[in-house]
Amino acid sequence: MNRIHTLFNSKKSRVLSIYFTAGFPALEDTLPIMEAIQAGGADIIEIGVPYSDPIADGPTIQDSNMIALENGISLKKLFEQLKGFRSKIHIPVVMMGYLNPIMQYGMEAFCKKCQEVGVDGLILPDLPMQQYLDDYKALFEQYGLVNTFLISPQTTEKRIKEIDENTSGFIYMVSSHGVTGAKSGITEEQVSYFERVQALNLKNPRLIGFGISDAETFSKASENSNGAIIGSAFIKTVKSSKSLNEDIQTYIQSVIIEKL
Amino acid sequence: MIKVDEKGFYGKFGGAYIPEMLHPNIEELKENYEAIMASHEFQDEFRGLLKDYVGRPTPLYFASRLSEKHGAKIYLKREDLCHTGAHKVNNTIGQIILAKKLGKKRIIAETGAGQHGVATATVCALMGMECTVYMGEIDIARQHPNVERMKILGAKVVPAISGSKTLKDATNEAMRAWINDPVGTHYIIGSVVGPHPYPEMVARFQSVISEEMKWQLKEKEGRENPDIVIACVGGGSNAAGAFYHYYNTPEVRLVAAEAAGLGVNSGKSAATTALGTPGILHGSKTILMQTEDGQVVEPHSISAGLDYPGIGPVHAHLFDVGRGEFVAVEDKDAMAAGFELSKLEGIIPAIESAHALYALNLIEYSKDDVIVINLSGRGDKDLETYIKWGNY
Numbered sequence: 322m323n324r325i326h327t328l329f330n331s332k333k334s335r336v337l338s339i340y341f342t343a344g345f346p347a348l349e350d351t352l353p354i355m356e357a358i359q360a361g362g363a364d365i366i367e368i369g370v371p372y373s374d375p376i377a378d379g380p381t382i383q384d385s386n387m388i389a390l391e392n393g394i395s396l397k398k399l400f401e402q403l404k405g406f407r408s409k410i411h412i413p414v415v416m417m418g419y420l421n422p423i424m425q426y427g428m429e430a431f432c433k434k435c436q437e438v439g440v441d442g443l444i445l446p447d448l449p450m451q452q453y454l455d456d457y458k459a460l461f462e463q464y465g466l467v468n469t470f471l472i473s474p475q476t477t478e479k480r481i482k483e484i485d486e487n488t489s490g491f492i493y494m495v496s497s498h499g500v501t502g503a504k505s506g507i508t509e510e511q512v513s514y515f516e517r518v519q520a521l522n523l524k525n526p527r528l529i530g531f532g533i534s535d536a537e538t539f540s541k542a543s544e545n546s547n548g549a550i551i552g553s554a555f556i557k558t559v560k561s562s563k564s565l566n567e568d569i570q571t572y573i574q575s576v577i578i579e580k581l
Numbered sequence: 582m583i584k585v586d587e588k589g590f591y592g593k594f595g596g597a598y599i600p601e602m603l604h605p606n607i608e609e610l611k612e613n614y615e616a617i618m619a620s621h622e623f624q625d626e627f628r629g630l631l632k633d634y635v636g637r638p639t640p641l642y643f644a645s646r647l648s649e650k651h652g653a654k655i656y657l658k659r660e661d662l663c664h665t666g667a668h669k670v671n672n673t674i675g676q677i678i679l680a681k682k683l684g685k686k687r688i689i690a691e692t693g694a695g696q697h698g699v700a701t702a703t704v705c706a707l708m709g710m711e712c713t714v715y716m717g718e719i720d721i722a723r724q725h726p727n728v729e730r731m732k733i734l735g736a737k738v739v740p741a742i743s744g745s746k747t748l749k750d751a752t753n754e755a756m757r758a759w760i761n762d763p764v765g766t767h768y769i770i771g772s773v774v775g776p777h778p779y780p781e782m783v784a785r786f787q788s789v790i791s792e793e794m795k796w797q798l799k800e801k802e803g804r805e806n807p808d809i810v811i812a813c814v815g816g817g818s819n820a821a822g823a824f825y826h827y828y829n830t831p832e833v834r835l836v837a838a839e840a841a842g843l844g845v846n847s848g849k850s851a852a853t854t855a856l857g858t859p860g861i862l863h864g865s866k867t868i869l870m871q872t873e874d875g876q877v878v879e880p881h882s883i884s885a886g887l888d889y890p891g892i893g894p895v896h897a898h899l900f901d902v903g904r905g906e907f908v909a910v911e912d913k914d915a916m917a918a919g920f921e922l923s924k925l926e927g928i929i930p931a932i933e934s935a936h937a938l939y940a941l942n943l944i945e946y947s948k949d950d951v952i953v954i955n956l957s958g959r960g961d962k963d964l965e966t967y968i969k970w971g972n973y
Contacts, residue, residue, distance in 0.1 A: 373744060373876040374862070376756045377600040383743050395874040420598060421861045425875030446600045447861065451588070471601040475763055480604070495602060499761045 324413035324441045325467050325490045328364055329526045329547065336548030337539065337577055338365035338528055339555050340417060342385040343402070344394025345371070346560060351402045352409075354559065357566045359412050361573030365528075366410070367444065367550065368403075370396060370418030377446045379502035381553040385560070396426045400434050407439035415442035415469065415490075428457060432464040442467035442490050450484060458487075469493050474514045478521065485523040494518060494529045494546060501531055502553030507541045515545035539576050551576065583828035583895070583904060589777020589865075592901055594894035597776035599864045602760045606768075609683065611778045617682050618675075618785065630674050631789060634707070635664045637671075639790075641797035641953070646925040651941050652948045656807070657928070657956045658794055660819065667931060667958030668787060668819045669700035673769055675786035677704040680767035687711045687762070690769045691755040693720055693748030693815075694885030695727025696958065697771030702736035712736040715754040717747035724885060727962065745879040748889055752863050772816025773893030776864030780821075780893050787822025794953055795826055802951055809946060811836040812955040813936040814907075815851070815887035817896045819957035824899075834906060837896060838940040840882035841909035851880035852909035853892045854900045862891040868900065883912035883966065884932040886958070908943040910936040916970050918942075919960065923973075931958030932966060 328336065339358045343351045351368070358366050371389040375382065406414075416435060423431050423445070435443070443466050448457070450470060461468050467490030472481050474497060484492065496511055511532075518527065529542040530550030542549040555572070562568040589595045589611075597607055617623050631637040639659045648655040660668035673690075680688060688705050691714070692698030698714040705712035714731055718740040721728050731738050739758075744750040752774075759768045773780040773787075795805040810827060812820035814837040827833040842850035850856060857868040860875060869891035870878040882888045892900075899905030910918075919935035922928050930938065934957045946952060960967065967973070 374749065374753050376753050376863075377602070377760065379757070380743070387744070390876060397874070419861075421871070421877075422875030424860055425858075425871065425873065447598045447864070449597060449599060449601070449604065452596065452598065473602040475605045476601065477605070498602070498763055500757045 323465060323467055325365070328413050329491065332364065333526070334547055335543045335577065336365065336526070336528060337363045337573070338367055338548065338550040339363045339573065340367040340369055340550060340552035341555060341559065342369040342371055342382065342389050343399050344389035344392050345385045346388065348392040348394060349402070350565065351399065352406060353565060354569065355406065355410055357569035358573065359410055361570035362577055363573050364412060364548070366412060366414045367417045368414065370399065370416060370422060372419040372422055375419060377500055379500040379553060381502040381556050385556045396422055396431070400438060403438040413441045414439065415444055416440050417444040420445055420447050429460060432460055432466055435466055436464040440466065442469060444469045444493060446471060450487060454487060471495050472518070474498060481518065481521060481523070485525050488525055491526045491528050491547070492523065493550065494527050496529050496531045496533070496542070499531060507532065507538055512541070512545065515542070519545045536576050536578055540579070583898065585777070585781045589781070591895045591898035593859070594865065594867050594897040594901070595777055595780060596866050597864060598861050598866065599776045600760065602763065606759065606763050607776055613683060614679060614778055614782050617679055623678060623682065626678050627675055631671065635670050635674065636662060637789065638793045638797070639663060641794060641801065643801065644926050647922065650925060653946050654949070654951045656798070656951070656953045658790060658823065658953055660790065660955060660957045661928070661930065661934065661959035665700050665703050666961060667696050667700070668790065668822060669697045669771060670703065671789055671822065672771065672783050672786040672818060673697070673700040673704045676767070676769045677708050677710065680710070680769070681708060683767065685767040686765045688767055688769055689713045689715065689755050689758050690771060691715050691748065691751040692771065693717070693751065693888060694962065695720070695724040695731065696886060696962065698736070698738070699727055699730050699734070701769050701771070702731040702734035705736060706734045713758065714738050715741050715751040715758065717741045717745070717751045719746045720748065720751070720885065747879065749877060756863070772818040773821040773895055774816045774863055774865065774891060780865065780895055783818055784821040784825055784895060787818050788825035790819070790822035790955060791824065791826040794823070798951070798953070806830055806833050807953045808950040809834040809836060809944070809952045810955070811838065811937045811940050811952065813838045813887060813933045813957060814892055814896055815840070815889045815933065816891070817893040819955050821893060821895055823953070823955040828904070835899065835904060836906045836908065836940055836944055837899070838908055838910050838936040840884055840887035840915070840936055841911045842881040842883070844911055845909050849881035851882040851887050851889065853890065854907045855909050857891070865894045867891050867894045868897040883915065884936065886931070886933040887936065906944060908940050910939045910943070914939045914942070919967065920973050928956070929960035929967070930956055931960050932963045934958055
């Protein structure tokens with residue numbers, strides 16, 4: 322069974338997924354960061370594949386992408402780094418990246434490599450559902466990869482249901498209008514959107530992302546979903562860190578702690 | 582047959598590869614643009630403004646001295662005489678009327694050299710709409726007069742400080758701004774690029790160029806079809822407009838002039854079809870300049886309007902099926918052609934359009950051939966580049 326399915330079968334709430342940029346802050350930090358995320362107590366690791374033109378990302382993640390590319394990261398290099406990571410990492414791992422670098426690598430070669438190294442799923446923000454169904458669904462399934470779609474406050478109920486029908490891992494709920502890292506804090510308007518989606522009784526679990534940064538926002542997001550995703554706030558932690566392993570674990574523990 | 586299909590593809594190229602956050606906006610456009618554009622109300626307003634505000638039809642001018650020099654019957658389609666100095670305004674007029682009909686309150690746009698930004702700021706002033714233009718920080722520094730023009734017209738100019746700080750990054754920033762404020766905002770893309778339906782929509786607004794060419798040529802030559810149409814291609818909006826009504830008339834040769842910068846293989850070039858490979862840029866599948874690893878490469882051209890690492894999907898398709906002839910024109914040759922037209926015809930062309938003029942030296946034709954060159958813009962904005970180049 323896919324590790325993502327196994328996870329959500331046993332854990333229904335307060336699931337924490339952490340996004341980091343591969344090859345950042347230093348080229349060879351990829352694996353040490355993954356180990357620290359797991360050791361800190363997160364449930365899912367999202368590996369960001371750097372791209373020169375990440376249109377759904379705000380300045381923090383853009384900046385980390387640029388630095389990683391300058392460091393010399395590429396998909397080829399990333400797969401070399403990931404070789405054998407399953408001897409150390411047992412939690413689900415998903416790749417998050419824009420289509421173009423993956424297309425140049427070759428979609429089938431990419432999927433095959435993902436399966437080989439032990440990646441469980443994909444999040445490709447610029448791959449719309451229709452294109453996925455037309456071109457890639459069969460391929461992803463062949464290599465055991467679960468595809469995650471995004472929804473936003475603008476997504477209609479009808480489309481949310483279609484997306485729910487066509488995915489089997491989890492749904493990535495973008496918390497507000499905006500690119501990643503735009504703002505933090507959760508407004509009442511956002512809570513009513515979370516409740517609205519909660520009430521649809523979707524078959525897939527939902528993780529809320531964009532604007533989640535600490536224990537308070539994580540808990541609030543988890544009230545009306547199965548958990549949350551942290552990206553930009555984590556990148557900031559990593560960027561200013563002098564001791565990656567320690568700082569990452571401390572940060573993650575500060576997020577998942579349940580305040581009485 | 583050159584035609585967009587219902588999923589937004591021209592052959593292998595096109596589509597709408599966009600984040601889900603933009604899906605409702607793109608759907609709204611897709612579902613409404615054809616009906617709105619077909620309505621009498623829209624057409625009356627669009628045609629009326631093109632006539633009285635833009636100054637259309639633009640002349641089709643027989644360039645006798647240029648013809649004599651090159652040995653063919655050469656006509657210039659005078660888009661340089663449009664209000665704001667280039668063809669860009671045909672599209673912004675169309676899109677702003679559309680935005681109004683969709684109930685949008687705010688306009689955003691990207692710009693490279695500033696021509697599309699100025700054309701957008703102009704129509705926003707005309708319609709009393711709020712306007713924000715995203716422009717690369719480097720372009721802001723090197724295109725100062727256009728930045729001030731936009732501000733005089735009431736637009737806000739926001740520097741794009743990400744990536745290479747030029748047109749492609751301004752486009753990224755505009756898309757991000759649209760994601761940040763999707764409900765009341767319309768994004769006026771300036772070329773035949775971006776997710777479907779933009780490439781087709783922009784091409785239709787620009788197709789007034791070839792629509793006029795047909796009846797003007799009929800008046801002057803007794804036939805609607807020239808032997809050759811030549812246009813420069815950055816993203817490719819003026820070329821799409823000049824080619825549009827000839828796509829499916831195979832006896833009309835369509836020549837696209839790309840910018841070769843310091844030379845196709847110099848590492849400082851924007852000759853997309855010569856150097857590019859298929860991929861995805863700004864929401865559509867097209868041909869783009871990229872590394873082996875799929876990172877987008879920063880192009881170079883002396884002409885800021887051609888300084889773009891991709892081309893519109895329709896042009897990628899014309900290239901792919903061999904319907905278009907693509908030539909690459911270096912900076913120095915474009916400059917020479919610009920000076921030549923200035924001396925021979927008393928017209929200082931935009932350096933973008935000078936690339937199309939130089940293409941005359943790169944293709945075969947005979948002296949009886951009727952050639953239409955789309956003179957997409959005037960050279961006023963490029964005066965400093967002409968002066969620096971010298972040798973006139």
